[in-house]
Amino acid sequence: MEILSSLGLGFSVALQPLHLALLLFGCFAGTLIGAMPGLGPVNGVAILIPLTFAFGFDATASLILLSAVYFGCMYGGRISSILLNIPGDEPAVMTTLDGYPMAQQGHAANALAISGVASFIGATVAIIGLTLFAPMLAKAAIYFGPADYFALYIMAFATIGGLSGVDPRKTLLSALLGLMIATVGLDPATGIPRYTTGSFHLYDGIDPIVALVGLFAISELLFLLEKTIKDRDVAIRLTTWIPDVKVVVGTLWATLRGSIVGFVAGVLPGAGASLGAVMSYSIEKQVSNKNNTFGKGDPRGVAAPEAGNNSASAGALIPMLSLGVPGSGTTAVMLAMLISLNVQPGPLLFERQPDLVWGLVASLYMANVMLLILNLPLIGLFTRLMAVPTWALMPLVVAVSFVGVYSISNSTFDLYVMIGFGLLGYVLRKLDITLVPLVLGLLLGTDMENNLRRALSISGGDFGVLVASWISIGLYVATAAFLILSVFLAARDRKRVPTEAG
Amino acid sequence: MSIRLASAAIFLIAALYAWTAQDYTASFGDVLGPSVFPVMVGIPAMALALSLVVFPGGTTSWPLLPRLFRQAMALAALLGYALLLEPLGFPLATAAVIAAVAVVLDGPVLKSLMIGVAGSLSLWVLFDQLLGLPIDFFGTLFGG
Amino acid sequence: MGSKTMISAKLAIATAATVFSLSAAPQAAQANECIAPSSPGGGWDFTCRTIGRILTELNLVDGNVQITNMAGGVGAVTYATVEAKRSDDPNLIVATSTVGITQIAQGRYPSGIETMRYLGMLGADxxxxxxxxxxxxxxxxxxxxxxxxxxxxxxxxxxxxxxxxxxxxxxxxxxxxxxxxxxxxxxxxxxxxxxxxxxxxxxxxxxxxxxxxxxxxxxxxxxxxxxxxxxxxxxxxxxxxxxxxxxGVDVTGYNWRGLYTGGNVSDEAYDKWVERLKTLYDSEEWQTAAVDFGLVPIWIGGAEFETYVREQEKIMADISRDIGIIE
CATH class of the missing domain: 3.40.190.10 (Periplasmic binding protein-like II)
Structure with missing residues (x-):
């Protein structure tokens, strides 16, 4: 009852004309920014902060605008994943796995519709969770210590082992390469530079977004250049423009499972949307991959990670608002903005500024509906991008990636890094080494190492600390169960379809 | 064969990586220190790479020479862009790289140039003017 | 048909863009800029964003102050970049704090205090x-x-x-x-x-x-x-x-927030910044923003601040040596 009246207060705030207009604008701008490779939600939010100052918006209005942008980016990031095999931002990496094959088979419209609907459901599930349980979940999240985070990352890496159909050794090697790259830069605990070859440019490590854009966009360009002009545009002839409702409805369970997994990942500070997407995908694959269709354009392989990353991003607002701990890069930027507007997120925010918190929650519900309405009609438009000949589209995509990266860092060094990663990505893909584990290693590596070292600093060097809490023991048991299950399932599948073994 | 060669290269990189890690010491720091994690990552990477050298899996077919040449051209255009962006200034360099990549992708020359010019100017407007991410319009060669 | 429409639409945009950009380009080149040597969020970012906002609100600068985030090496990347490329840029200010001076004192920046001109501190945590x-x-x-x-x-x-x-x-x-x-x-x-x-x-x-x-x-x-x-x-x-x-424990530990500019900036430009920052410090807006962020407003500016920074670097180096962090 109390929640309903709070939410009522929230809607009365969110329904003010200015706030509605900001929501609409934020959703649109976010989708656009998220769709551009190299620019993600972090940049989207950072770009619009000066706008909120310039117009003198109050904290509520600013937060509504920025949350709409945040959600819009999460929607937008998937478009280039599906159509071009180039993720618009980090959490959209998983969407390439089945989204791009779907587009190649002519089902781009279906993939876009599924990701739109899954994003909507995922975010809605998480916002309902936020409405009902925010303060409680925040209390629970503080008991997640460094050793438990380490166990969580181990679980993430163990579950991606079965990610692609190819040699698991290659998948694991790819993840390790990602972890290796993640250690480049100043060591946060001692401040000494590692693998920087003395260059100050590498002191802050390799920016994941720079690596990501290089790995995917530039290697994709190189792949396109392998083919002659005739072979390139096959997908267009197959493409249907209108999504098939039956296919979309068929992914409902995958979406719901992904939403819940993603939400849990989002609530834990430091895990964030990328982990939400990865876990949702690997768990869905384990549950549903009976005919070995994942990675080859299975609609559920689009639904699960899309639901997962959106529900994780909404979940990440919980530790941000109720503890002041940012769960991801984007929430860190939003936190900074709130602080400069004199709002101190933390344990007292819900009591002191209920109109702000509930106004935000209500506008999240509305932003979500708006994004769904905004995105479904755009499917036709986006799908038509497939009809633009590669020679005209691809140079522009590459240019957007370069400019996006350069405009953020103002350093041409990042462009060289990007080109280097493009070449690396091309060679690895030629060798059937999937890039997704590498990206995951790069994204989570720093936190994985830091939490291991924090745990051992706390224990004074005793490795027993890693299995000293019930949370970490539970996570290791779940990981082991998952691995045993996948070995068992793989053996069964091999028996059933012997021809597919290679 | 490719996978063997590449795995051998990865093995060497991982070995160098783990070896270098041993030098990272801090007189004043945490219990584990900066060198343990890289060693923990480097050694399994070496083992996996080695196993791929001994028991390679999968086949790789590299593109034919003319295609490789095109790829090299594209990479050269991108490298040229990184090199010339600041001296030439944004619109000129960006127009050139868009046009060059378009031509490498078998685009008609005139149309590629048009796309380059149009694309670079729209991008500058989009980023510098609309998104407020500053990009110098004139290169250092032109006193920008 | 798709490609043709796309291309002609692009051309239309470009024509508009050319007209637009010619009028806008010279203006953009002179904009004031504040570099926060960190990712968005945190103290340096707050310094730049808040000071940038108030400088504009008080009309101390023309137009907006551009905020650039240049993360890396706890400020070392920005230090190196400003030294190499922007050391005489009169429109550039960079956020720093006790943390930055500690890094310099421990030799973790590419060059020393004297490379930059320190403008002033506006508050302390x-x-x-x-x-x-x-x-x-x-x-x-x-x-x-x-x-x-x-x-x-x-x-x-x-x-x-x-x-x-x-x-x-x-x-x-x-x-x-x-x-x-x-x-x-x-x-x-x-x-x-x-x-x-x-x-x-x-x-x-x-x-x-x-x-x-x-x-x-x-x-x-x-x-x-x-x-x-x-x-x-x-x-x-x-x-x-x-x-x-x-x-009975005689220890203080402030973390002040301040700004520096390039080492080859003219005296005229340096003095102008110090004056602007002093005006900003005295304003109602800064006093409120600083207190809300948990800072105690303190002003030390110009030559006095240069002396202060050098003293503090020496103190930090001594402490670091005493404690065993540096040789």
Whole structure:
């Protein structure tokens, strides 16, 4: 009852004309920014902060605008994943796995519709969770210590082992390469530079977004250049423009499972949307991959990670608002903005500024509906991008990636890094080494190492600390169960379809 | 064969990586220190790479020479862009790289140039003017 | 048909763009810029964004101040970049703080203090020693006693790495209390003060040493208790928190926020910035924003600040050497 009246207060705030207009604008701008490779939600939010100052918006209005942008980016990031095999931002990496094959088979419209609907459901599930349980979940999240985070990352890496159909050794090697790259830069605990070859440019490590854009966009360009002009545009002839409702409805369970997994990942500070997407995908694959269709354009392989990353991003607002701990890069930027507007997120925010918190929650519900309405009609438009000949589209995509990266860092060094990663990505893909584990290693590596070292600093060097809490023991048991299950399932599948073994 | 060669290269990189890690010491720091994690990552990477050298899996077919040449051209255009962006200034360099990549992708020359010019100017407007991410319009060669 | 329409639409945009850009380009080149040498969020970012906003609001500059985030090496990347490329740019200011000077003192920047011209400080955050609300330590004396008796029994943490400013402040307190082997105290690094505090509330840590501003909400909510503020006088917003000095531990640990500009900037441009910042400091807007962010407003500017920064670097280098962080 109390929640309903709070939410009522929230809607009365969110329904003010200015706030509605900001929501609409934020959703649109976010989708656009998220769709551009190299620019993600972090940049989207950072770009619009000066706008909120310039117009003198109050904290509520600013937060509504920025949350709409945040959600819009999460929607937008998937478009280039599906159509071009180039993720618009980090959490959209998983969407390439089945989204791009779907587009190649002519089902781009279906993939876009599924990701739109899954994003909507995922975010809605998480916002309902936020409405009902925010303060409680925040209390629970503080008991997640460094050793438990380490166990969580181990679980993430163990579950991606079965990610692609190819040699698991290659998948694991790819993840390790990602972890290796993640250690480049100043060591946060001692401040000494590692693998920087003395260059100050590498002191802050390799920016994941720079690596990501290089790995995917530039290697994709190189792949396109392998083919002659005739072979390139096959997908267009197959493409249907209108999504098939039956296919979309068929992914409902995958979406719901992904939403819940993603939400849990989002609530834990430091895990964030990328982990939400990865876990949702690997768990869905384990549950549903009976005919070995994942990675080859299975609609559920689009639904699960899309639901997962959106529900994780909404979940990440919980530790941000109720503890002041940012769960991801984007929430860190939003936190900074709130602080400069004199709002101190933390344990007292819900009591002191209920109109702000509930106004935000209500506008999240509305932003979500708006994004769904905004995105479904755009499917036709986006799908038509497939009809633009590669020679005209691809140079522009590459240019957007370069400019996006350069405009953020103002350093041409990042462009060289990007080109280097493009070449690396091309060679690895030629060798059937999937890039997704590498990206995951790069994204989570720093936190994985830091939490291991924090745990051992706390224990004074005793490795027993890693299995000293019930949370970490539970996570290791779940990981082991998952691995045993996948070995068992793989053996069964091999028996059933012997021809597919290679 | 490719996978063997590449795995051998990865093995060497991982070995160098783990070896270098041993030098990272801090007189004043945490219990584990900066060198343990890289060693923990480097050694399994070496083992996996080695196993791929001994028991390679999968086949790789590299593109034919003319295609490789095109790829090299594209990479050269991108490298040229990184090199010339600041001296030439944004619109000129960006127009050139868009046009060059378009031509490498078998685009008609005139149309590629048009796309380059149009694309670079729209991008500058989009980023510098609309998104407020500053990009110098004139290169250092032109006193920008 | 798709490609043709697309291309002609692009051309239309481009024509409009050319007209638009020709009028706008010269203007953009002169915009004032503040570099925050970190990712968005955190103290340096706050310094740039707040100062940029107020400079515009007070019409001290034309148009907006461009905020650029250039993360890397706790400010080292920005230091190197400004030295190499922007050392005479009269429109550029860069955020720094005690943390930056500590890095310079420990030789972690590519060059020394003299490479830049320091403009002024506008406020300072106060360091505090905090414990969880249910902690067995009620006073600084009890904590110090436990640390001196068995340093390894207390797990401490903060938002800097080992040897960073949060850590040094705590070691100064421990040394004043009589701890000899300073490296025996366990230190855990977190990305922010809030992260450390929530882990402390979860029971993972015993003590957090960090700036008060970021964690003030937890003090007000009663989740944590401050044993000591490392300031000379009690903090106006929290008059009940005892200072370390009042408990017989003679240690202060401020984290001031300030700005520098390139080393080859003309005296004229330098003086103009100092004057602008002084006006900003005196404004209602800054005083409010600073206090809301948990800062104590303090002004030291121009030549006086240059002297102050050099003195502080020397002090930091001495402390770091004493404690064993640098040779």
């Amino acid at each position: 106060v360091g505090v020693i905090a414990v969880a609300a249910d902690s067995k330590y009620e006073t600084l004396a009890q904590l110090n006693e436990a640390i001196v008796a068995d340093a390894s029994s207390v797990v401490t943490a903060g938002s800097s790495g080992a040897g960073g400013w949060d850590h040094i402040r705590l070691l100064l307190v421990a040394r004043a209390a009589g701890l000899e082997d300073l490296s025996s105290l366990r230190w855990v690094q977190f990305d922010g003060g809030t992260d450390a505090v929530t882990q402390m509330m979860g029971g993972q840590l015993d003590v957090v040493s960090t700036d008060l501003g970021e964690i003030a909400g937890f003090v007000e909510s009663g989740d944590i208790r401050i044993l000591a503020a490392l300031s000379t006088d009690p903090i106006p917003a929290f008059p009940d928190i005892p200072t370390a000095i009042s408990q």
